[in-house]
Amino acid sequence: MPLIRRRNPAETDKNSGPDSNNRNEKSEEEEEEENDNKKHKNKKKKSTIAKAKKVEEKSSNWSCVDSCCWLIGCICTIWWVLLFLYNAMPSSFPQYLTEAITGPLPDPPGVKLRKEGLRVKHPVVFVPGIVTGGLELWEGHQCADGLFRKRLWGGTFGEVYRRPLCWVEHMCLDNETGLDPPGIRVRSVTGLVAADYFAPGYFVWAVLIANLASIGYEEKNMYMASYDWRISFQNTEVRDHTLSQIKSKIELMVATSGGKKAVIVPHSMGVLYFLHFMKWVEAPAPMGGGGGPDWCSKHIKAVMNIGGPFLGVPKAVAGLFSAEAKDVAVARAIKPGFLDNDIFRLQTLQYVMKMSRTWDSTMSMIPKGGDTIWGGLDWSPEECVPSKRRQRNNDTQLARQNVEGNLASQSRNVNYGRIISFGKDVAEAHSSDIERTVFQGATKGLNVANTTCRDVWTEYHDMGIEGIRAVAEHKVYTAGSVLDLFNFVAPKMMARGDAHFSYGIADNLDDPKYEHYKYWSNPLETRLPNAPDMEIFSLYGVGIPTERAYVYKLSSSAECYIPFQIDTSAESEDEDGCMKDGVYTVEGDETVPVLSAGFMCARGWRGKTRFNPSGIRTYIREYDHSPPANLLEGRGTQSGAHVDIMGNFALIEDVVRVAAGATGEDLGGDRVYTDIFKWSEKINVQL
């Protein structure tokens, strides 16, 4: 703008000559011509009308369309200028800005450790979790023309908006087999690109990869074990030979890096997947990988589980029951545009439910261990730690004392064991006060008028109103009875699930039935491999309220809708309470409660137990969540949230150190902020 302003006098000068009248006229004519070009119709008036009049005439011709065009032009020009400036900006500019505001940033851990002299040593394998891996199309129906080898999942999700129904159709699996529907092949993206970013700008593994690269890692000693996270673990091998590929890749990397064992870094559901892998690889050939009983001890140095839902997550229950879980990015990714979109509003959730119920893998996250682990009607291992009094310091001892002080007042009214309860009063009442009816016997009838909503199929339509009422009248479900509930409301899904997953606790691990693959991903029904030199880490974030139990209600119009909804009106009386919007929360990383992430390493596998016969050493490393200090920091370098923790500098440093050869002891052993040990003691599992 200043430029233009400065030019004003010059132009004025030119015009202010003696022949200004002439010029005036000329300029008017010019304008006239330009207007002609614009195909406006004042041609006739050209020479006859007085000049003063002309001016007004013209300006009136500056019509609405022109203004619009003008506005668009203006915006575009400004945008271009900004874009140009942005591109001309040196790439380190944002960093300067951040440093100017917050002071010098610490070196990223990779650079720091490189200065310390750490170098590549052990090959590293990443195992991504649910929903973070990309999926691409290999064969599709007519509607997906031109999407060959384009990403359907991950990336921009552009297709969700463009052809939502087509997209849902391709993401669904077959409802009976849990494999591809006929004519559709959607496969996981391979290589590091599969899960480095989930969406543009939303990193998953990228930061960790970059830090490993700065101490010398590259493609030949890093491997992303991407798999199709929709299908059950054993099916990834049956359909895609994914487990064989991982086995062969690990063998290759160990061989080519001079016999250095691999460090495995699974995240989220990848933890269970890798647990399955470790059993699979040592099992004999037809069902397993035939690697022999010492494969793991020969090839694996350490398993560094990040945010591992060893014992499942309550979120999965809500997700399967009413598609309302904020789990996973399913809803989160789709929500902003899709859920609130007026056209699709009515049925979006149903579509999500229909889609996610065909995914076997979601069932691997249903809480395992039943009432023993997750608590019965009247007790639960955790207690509510109000957010106000949560300790941020490193001193666990102090934190524990504080919490114990509060224990008496708090633990009475939180019944975490009741994972689903209908109505808030039920959630808080004593168990003897609750009247429960048995729902299994309730007759399922066809819904009366479901013709209107036939295209969206969910199994609720088969249940009938009576069945739904029966479910609601049972009032309270614990981790054990939730399975019965699912068997009732989603029989097809559970039929598939029963063939692939198991949720119990083994009494006798020597029972030959435990050789079946459906037990392999349940840490309470398998033994760890015989590998005394291996180390197992459990790295997870703490300090974020995490969903643990839900208060449900029957939704008012039960016709085409999902009949159950989380009762968002249920709030605890005092503001310290652990219930908000109908959800009871506990300590965790926003998705996985501490209990699920830490119990196995804190107790189940600690020392020589029946689950860990060779005495593999286990370590717990907790990372206290502190939100990013300012916007420039992005998602934070000290975050403890389920996915964001992958950018946590302390965690990255731990991983890099182990990859460069350190042991758990070198890292400093356990690092605990929560009461995980105390809570674990309360759980009565035979070890």
Add this chain to the structure above:
Amino acid sequence: MASILRFRKLCYVEPVRSSSLGFRSFETLKVDNKEESVVSKVKNKLLEKKKNTRQSKEWRCIDHCCWIIGYMFTTWWLLLFLYHCLPTTLPGFRVLESPGTRLKREGLTALHPVVLVPGIVTGGLELWEGRPCADGLFRKRLWVGSFAEIFKRPWCWTEHLSLHNETGLDPPGIRVRAVPGLVAANHFAPGYFVWAVLIENLAKIGYEGKNLHMAAYDWRLSFQNTEIRDKALSRLKSKIELMYVTNGYKKVVVVPHSMGVIYFLHFLKWVESPPPMGGGGGPGWCAKHIKAIMNIAPAFLGVPKAVSNIFSAEGKDVPFIRAMAPGVLDSEILRLRTVEHFMRVSRTWDSTISLLPKGGETIWGNLDWSPEEGNGCDFEKKGEPSMSDNNLNHSNGRRGFKVKDPVKYGRIISFGKAASQLPSSQLPTHDSKESLHKSASTNFNSSCGEVWTEYDEMSRESIRKISENKAYTAATLFDLLCSVAPKMMRRAKNHFSHGISDNLDDPKYSHYKYWSNPLETKLPNAPDMEIYCLYGVGIPTERAYVYKLEPSDKCKNIPFRIDSSAVGDSGSCLKSGVYFVDGDESVPVHSAGFMCAKGWRGRTRFNPSGMATYIREYRHKRPASLLEGRVTKSGAHVNIIGNVALIEDILRVAAGATGAEIEGDKIYSDIIRMSERINLRI
């Protein structure tokens, strides 16, 4: 003058008023024009009328720009919207059915796992560690893709793509690695596919990640170095073994392209050699794991293009220049040195040496003789497939031979058009070796040290000596290159060999430098394996060059240039300083076909187990219309991967067919006759 004075006065007098004016115009920018004129009238009665009009004129200037831009955008959006609304297949417009769909209907399904081996320059490279100038490029593609970085930071880019001049490995502090996976080479640049079409067709009959693999490697390195640095060969071996097992013990079909062909030849020897140098797979590995090798546009015996490329960086070697040419070569600023820079970068790449002509004068002809001589140069019109009528062809050739003085293709480089045509007895003879190897006193000019090419280190005199020798054949060529690019050739000697072996049992041939030369290795012992040579014909292909000395004495220039003024008569094979023969634009027919036509045909000393070889030629046809795209019937070096007939052949073999089932040889060129003229003991 007066106006200037007035201008000054006004500037001096009016600053206050004009600034207020400017401010107002800025303010009213958002208001409608009409309103603006009214407002200005009301508010600024003090202002003269002329100012009012001047202001509206100023309005006009900016407004009109904005208006036009806005108009254009709206139209563009509208068109874009309409374009998106368009159904993907217009009614009435018949889309050509892809071979994959057709064969799927025939009942073909995925059977044998397929491994694709990309050639030179088509594979992607990404940055893993770089200098400060490459900040923010971590794991971004430097090669392949949009090539945006060339334009943004050209120096940085050349620095990162160069290799170390002594070792041929990474320079310190820089790690550039091959992009893995199918994405590595499906598209070279946006819209310029390499493997994409083939992959899509394979997918149609059921291929996917588990039985389709792209063996990406860093194509800048020498073959053995890809194993030493990246373990690329080990990874390929393990991948093939895995696919073999997981797909129900079905052998693998390998589809290498261009340089990938000799890379895979190297792999075949490597995998069966004992461990320290080889992969330790044992002598039966290939027989156990490989069903067929379908070499696309194979450069078995090298390409003459590589010579001119190294010698004067002028090769049109496939996509490189094509990608560079529009922007960089013609760019005024970079013009002077682009070629030199390219030469400097490409001379650090060992792999280019693997493409130098192999087999010396026996294969490529000497001063007076060449296997191709006597063939006409109007390839596109020529003949029917000559399955059985070799005789006819033969006589045709002979007639041509009598009519015209044969072109002396054997002289791959000759200085001056005359020298390329004289009988050898009239050529001035120098003892080339002596003159070439005389150490040149360096007149290295420090004023132009920035762009370093090895020519700067050569004296003017030795350059002249080179040109006095007039003609170089495939054998003497190496002496020439040794003198102009000593460092590169020194590196190369450790990794590649270009001769013909007399006795293949000589223990020296167990060294890896011989493994990529089909004339110095035996094929593995795998009688059931099949080798295909699939290549395009009907495109003039560079075969020999007429050079001249660059007149200017400037130090920065490459002293030799192709003499583009040398043109033959119409119908002759000489065009702008280059002699052409039949081929696929990059690889001459006899380099692509000789091994399959003669060297390995039957049980020979190069092919002791007598595995079957097949030649499949694809005649180049220009696309009839724009809608057809560049593919479907192309025979050009890279485009041939989109050739429908070739795709069909590959699909059939991958689905289990043998060479005999796809009708054996399909020959259009004179390859059989040419091969017979080559006097090689087999």
